[in-house]
Amino acid sequence: MTYDQVVATSEAAGLIVMGAQHPRVSGAKQLDRGTLILLGAGSSFWPVLTASAEWLDGKPDPVDRWSLRVVGTLAENLGAQARYPFGGPPYAPFIDWALKSGRTFQSPVGALVHDTVGMMISLRGALHFDHEFNIPVADDPSPCINCPAPCASACPVGALNAKTFYDVDACHGYLRTPPGQACMTQGCAARLACPLSAGAGRRAEQSAHHMRAFHPE
Numbered sequence: 001m002t003y004d005q006v007v008a009t010s011e012a013a014g015l016i017v018m019g020a021q022h023p024r025v026s027g028a029k030q031l032d033r034g035t036l037i038l039l040g041a042g043s044s045f046w047p048v049l050t051a052s053a054e055w056l057d058g059k060p061d062p063v064d065r066w067s068l069r070v071v072g073t074l075a076e077n078l079g080a081q082a083r084y085p086f087g088g089p090p091y092a093p094f095i096d097w098a099l100k101s102g103r104t105f106q107s108p109v110g111a112l113v114h115d116t117v118g119m120m121i122s123l124r125g126a127l128h129f130d131h132e133f134n135i136p137v138a139d140d141p142s143p144c145i146n147c148p149a150p151c152a153s154a155c156p157v158g159a160l161n162a163k164t165f166y167d168v169d170a171c172h173g174y175l176r177t178p179p180g181q182a183c184m185t186q187g188c189a190a191r192l193a194c195p196l197s198a199g200a201g202r203r204a205e206q207s208a209h210h211m212r213a214f215h216p217e
Contacts, residue, residue, distance in 0.1 A: 001078060003135050006037050007125065009078060012047030014071050015039040015124060018114060019101025020135040021190060026100040029093040035129040037080075038094075038101060040114075041122035042150030063124075063209075071125030080127035094123050103137030107151040109190060110165030115143055119151060120187075122210070143187025143196055154193035156180075175215045184211045 009019050023031035030073040049055055054066040064086050075082035085094040094157035098104035098112060104121070107113040114121050115138075152162045156179065173182040183189055187207030191197055 001129065001131075001133055003133065004202060005035075006078060010037075010039055011042075013074060015070065015074075016042035016045075016117075017119070018101040018117070018123065019098060019138065020136070021097070021101050022132050024132070028100050029130065033077035033130065033132075034195050035072045035135060035148065036097060037127040037129070037131050037135075037193035038097060038123060039074075039127065040127050041124060041200070042117065043128070045122075045124075046203050046206040047053060055113065067124040073125070075127055078127060078129075080129045083126040083128055085123050085125070091196070092126070094126070097126065102140075105142035106154045107194070108146055108162045109160040111151075111160065111191065113144060113194060113196065114140075117141065117200035117202075118198070120194075120197045120202045120207075122201035134166075147195065150193040150195070151190045154190045156189065158190070162192040172215055172217075174209075176217065184208065184215065187211065 003020065006046045009130070010017055012029070017037055018039040021036050022034070023036055024033055024200060028036060043048045049063065049066050052066050053063075054062040054069065059065070065083065071084065072082045083092045085092060095112065099106070103115045104112050111119055112121050113119050149162070149199070151160065155161065159167045159174065177186055177214060185208050186192070186204050187202065
């Protein structure tokens with residue numbers, strides 16, 4: 001098994017590799033050996049998902065059901081164990097794994113930011129291999145260090161901010177208003193303000209789906 005093989009196979013399935021680590025070295029929670037590969041949504045995810053049986057059957061939780069099938073199949077074909085950020089409690093410590101991958105960081109407003117998809121992070125699963133194999137060294141500093149932090153001032157009601165990080169009630173309150181429909185249909189203004197978020201290739205309809213899941217009222 002090679003890292004490039006995992007990348008190519010994952011991309012063919014509609015996912016991107018968002019980080020890799022050796023838990024023995026990184027100190028990843030709940031793991032102490034092998035190689036951990038984090039998988040998430042990139043620009044090809046949405047068209048693959050919306051053409052799938054899980055999306056078209058009209059049943060609840062199509063994204064999670066798609067992820068179970070696709071990540072599970074990848075794990076079976078590649079000889080790994082599948083892990084998921086949903087299905088708990090208890091939940092797998094995906095935030096810890098992401099931060100220890102060296103490619104995800106805490107943004108000025110508290111939300112995670114990734115080196116290629118910015119604040120449009122959608123982790124769909126992980127592959128845990130029992131053995132270690134070569135992975136790229138991720139040692140770049142946080143992209144937020146020299147960033148003017150437009151995320152800290154983009155929210156119209158300051159729900160995502162650098163002081164209290166996240167005021168959930170203020171966010172939901174704004175989403176109930178007519179001006180808040182821009183976030184509901186286009187995506188969170190603060191997350192979109194991150195200069196790296198464009199790298200996700202996120203479609204408006206995908207953001208709208210996630211926003212409806214977050215704010216179903």
